[in-house]
Amino acid sequence: MLNAEVNSKFTSAFTHSAFRTVAVVCCCASAILLTGAQQQTASGPTAWPDLAPLHKQLDARGISEAALPTYLDRLRQTHAARVREGDLDHLIFYLLQSQAFTTIPAIEPALSAKALVEGFELKEREAFLRTGAANVARVPEGVRARIGALLRALGAPSRDERILYFGELVQATFPQAAERANGLSREYLRVMRFV
16 A cells, blocks of 8 residues: 555656646747747748738637738837836836935835825825826925935936936937936826836
């Protein structure tokens, strides 16, 4: 009986180990194949023949060969906007919490969002939660102080990778230096609406 239990455990462990190995091999093979496919399409734009296995699904969604380039452009723009918005989300969380650029106390995003929303009158709160519309004057003083500190840090020489990256992001998003504080305030309001 003991021998059967040991044999069963060994078989189970071996099967689990073998399954994991097969899964890893399949993942690696998929990654290699996908990389090859990406390299092929990276040499030029995706064309209708590249999507032959998907023609029925595309046709069902009203995407024809003639409409494909416009559809793909719109998709790229949408994805780029989502990535940019995610980068700005990250910037706002960094702005609120990081001690790398200021000694002003960090601000917990969830508590900041709660205080912001609770500070609105009922109609203003409903409008803000529904549409995101709010005056930048509603941004709390502590947040405005941290925005100012971040902008000063972004304007100073630095070797900090985050500061360099966020500096480029802020310059690209708000090309006019005079608009950056208000722009970051608007981004703060947008992010707090979803926290």
